[in-house]
Amino acid sequence: MEEQNPVSFMRLLSEESTHSTLSSDSCEYYQTEIFDQLPSVQALRPEQAYQGGPEPGERISHGQLSRGPRDKTSTQPLRNLVMCVQGKRDARDRRKMQISNIGFWESWRRSQSINRKRVWAQMGGALSALLPWQHTLHAIEGRFGVGVKAYFVFLRYLIYLNLLHCALILGFILGPTAFYGRSNNSEPLMFKGNDSVLDFILGSGYVDRSPVFFGFYTRGSLNLLCLNTPLLYFAGILTILFFSVIMVVRRTIVGYKHTWMLGKRYSTNVSYKIFCGWDFTIQDPAAARHKRSFIRNDLKVFLCFSQLLLDEQSFSMREKQRTLGQTVRLYLLRVVLNLIVLCLLGGAFYLIYYATIASQTESEHHWLVSLPLQYLPPISITFVNLILPHMFRKISSFEDYSFTTQVNATLLRSIFLKLASLGIYLFFLFTTKEPQNNLFQCRPNRFGREMYKLCIFNFLATFCNAFLLNYPRKLVHENFPSSLLARLMGKQRFLIPFNVLDLVYIQTVFWVGVFYCPLLPVIGTVTLMATLYIQKFTVLRCCVAEQRMFRASSSSVLFHFMLLLGLLMAAVTLGLNLYPQNVTSDMNMSSCGPFGNGETVFNVTGVCVGSLPRLAQSTLRYLSTEAFALPLILAEIIIFTSYVSRSRANQKAIERLKEMLVMNSSDKRFLVKQHATLLRSKRINHRVRSAAIQEDPPPTPLDSYEGI
Numbered sequence: 001m002e003e004q005n006p007v008s009f010m011r012l013l014s015e016e017s018t019h020s021t022l023s024s025d026s027c028e029y030y031q032t033e034i035f036d037q038l039p040s041v042q043a044l045r046p047e048q049a050y051q052g053g054p055e056p057g058e059r060i061s062h063g064q065l066s067r068g069p070r071d072k073t074s075t076q077p078l079r080n081l082v083m084c085v086q087g088k089r090d091a092r093d094r095r096k097m098q099i100s101n102i103g104f105w106e107s108w109r110r111s112q113s114i115n116r117k118r119v120w121a122q123m124g125g126a127l128s129a130l131l132p133w134q135h136t137l138h139a140i141e142g143r144f145g146v147g148v149k150a151y152f153v154f155l156r157y158l159i160y161l162n163l164l165h166c167a168l169i170l171g172f173i174l175g176p177t178a179f180y181g182r183s184n185n186s187e188p189l190m191f192k193g194n195d196s197v198l199d200f201i202l203g204s205g206y207v208d209r210s211p212v213f214f215g216f217y218t219r220g221s222l223n224l225l226c227l228n229t230p231l232l233y234f235a236g237i238l239t240i241l242f243f244s245v246i247m248v249v250r251r252t253i254v255g256y257k258h259t260w261m262l263g264k265r266y267s268t269n270v271s272y273k274i275f276c277g278w279d280f281t282i283q284d285p286a287a288a289r290h291k292r293s294f295i296r297n298d299l300k301v302f303l304c305f306s307q308l309l310l311d312e313q314s315f316s317m318r319e320k321q322r323t324l325g326q327t328v329r330l331y332l333l334r335v336v337l338n339l340i341v342l343c344l345l346g347g348a349f350y351l352i353y354y355a356t357i358a359s360q361t362e363s364e365h366h367w368l369v370s371l372p373l374q375y376l377p378p379i380s381i382t383f384v385n386l387i388l389p390h391m392f393r394k395i396s397s398f399e400d401y402s403f404t405t406q407v408n409a410t411l412l413r414s415i416f417l418k419l420a421s422l423g424i425y426l427f428f429l430f431t432t433k434e435p436q437n438n439l440f441q442c443r444p445n446r447f448g449r450e451m452y453k454l455c456i457f458n459f460l461a462t463f464c465n466a467f468l469l470n471y472p473r474k475l476v477h478e479n480f481p482s483s484l485l486a487r488l489m490g491k492q493r494f495l496i497p498f499n500v501l502d503l504v505y506i507q508t509v510f511w512v513g514v515f516y517c518p519l520l521p522v523i524g525t526v527t528l529m530a531t532l533y534i535q536k537f538t539v540l541r542c543c544v545a546e547q548r549m550f551r552a553s554s555s556s557v558l559f560h561f562m563l564l565l566g567l568l569m570a571a572v573t574l575g576l577n578l579y580p581q582n583v584t585s586d587m588n589m590s591s592c593g594p595f596g597n598g599e600t601v602f603n604v605t606g607v608c609v610g611s612l613p614r615l616a617q618s619t620l621r622y623l624s625t626e627a628f629a630l631p632l633i634l635a636e637i638i639i640f641t642s643y644v645s646r647s648r649a650n651q652k653a654i655e656r657l658k659e660m661l662v663m664n665s666s667d668k669r670f671l672v673k674q675h676a677t678l679l680r681s682k683r684i685n686h687r688v689r690s691a692a693i694q695e696d697p698p699p700t701p702l703d704s705y706e707g708i
Helices: 024-036 039-044 069-074 085-099 104-130 134-180 229-262 270-275 285-320 324-360 367-374 376-397 403-431 443-479 484-489 496-513 520-542 552-578 601-610 614-623 626-695 701-707
Strands: none
Touching: 134 229, 134 285, 134 496, 134 520, 134 552, 229 496, 229 552, 229 601, 285 403, 324 367, 324 376, 324 403, 367 376, 376 403, 376 443, 376 496, 403 443, 403 496, 403 552, 443 484, 443 496, 443 520, 496 520, 496 552, 601 614, 614 626
């Protein structure tokens, strides 16, 4: 780094200021003024200290300017500077004056840098305006804050993720199947006499024979040892899970890093938001309304965070004032309420089990009766996931926890309910016996069909909830606000955690069923896009703003962490589904699809490994043995330990730097106070000398002559 010349700051006093009387308030003003002129404070505001030309007392040679951070700040556009309009005008004038003090090439370089940054900023603004649903997100953020916007950003992220899955499915599965064809003995895809429109809802008949499910894909002309349809199919599914893990973990870590860096002691500059947050270039009335809503919601978030800290402090004080009897009664109440929660969870799981058994029984009913029976498990899961989270929210309010603990307890119970209900359904689905007339059908298609029905019914539930429940509720409040029904229903609010849990649940369904229903990401992309517009209608038309607003940073970390739990559950389910194929001789699992004729994933990969050279075979076999597990575990432990040690060292360094900043601030204030005291004593001495001179006037020439 280049050394910077020390900058001397000198205060120029006029003759009038030396004769003015100073009160204690004026002394405080001078202390603050001198404190603002310290070099450390000026370094925090380089826009005002260095880009306006030399200050009084600053010695800068002609054509010699310090490069580095000063050049970066001096080339920033004026609109990015944190100052008022008059300050920006003064900075522009100082920049024009500074051009005369530097050479031609330096001036040309700075102007080109400013123009280049301006072009990149315009291109970035144009590209951001082209992003899908960008105006929708701005409108939602203006009315409901960054928390609700974070939900829609998360929903858009899931759409992008499923589009990536669709591209991988097209490259690994659909493309080779369409190009090389299927086996010669495969049944052609066409409508039959018993096919109907209900097949698209139930996933049976024509849809069961289509590329939607596992049984459609068979070995075609691409039948090499290490390049065939089964290996490409399995590689495509593993690639989907691998990319999903990378993307979700990356976003979770980045969000957690930002949240950890901000911490609980993070506070925004409220004065800047109030006095400098307005953009004076806005001319459109709609844009002005959005900007005003942004500032209002930012202030609401800050006030809610401050109110939350006050509530936490008051709760801790009340907790310390509890007597022994009150504490015992409270813990007994919490035990009873947790038992009620466990009973509700047990009842929900039994309901799912009963619905699974009832849906597997074959009956010759009319289609109006058989259709609800086929959808009985999705209906039960949706009903449980819709009712119980609100009951958990009500129960946590009676447990006398702090607001943060209540929210966390409700979320933990709701997350367990969402994922556990899906896991229990999968367990019952695999353990129930097949009906007698379905023994020769493709069992993987049956599993994929259940995931298909979960996806379809979840979208139907979202649609009905928006247009058959929320919208009539809003109409009742608009037309009959004083009625008893309107008062009982209350105003509709957009509950961010519960809606995010619905997204995590349906994305987990996509990941769990993608192996047995390869086109499930395509169906998921379409349903998620439709869900975005339905939720947009619900938020903008049917909901009112929440009183307690969410912070976008913490909510985003929570969203992606729950998504990571769903991905882990999908990976475990896929592993448990694939492993029994190698240890059992269940022909129902291998009589159809790419792994037909008794083949399994392990057999196909074993044949491919056997065709490789001897060195590659020995390497791969060593990697799959227990001998490689020990060095792998040791390497993971070393890497994890290094990262943990580095994070702890960085945390300690940050704490030390914070303490140093506090001490430096105290030292500076002490020096400023001493300097102000010195100035005050000099000013008093000067005033005393001036009064003495006025009392004893100098002798005139006539008095000197008379004395002689």
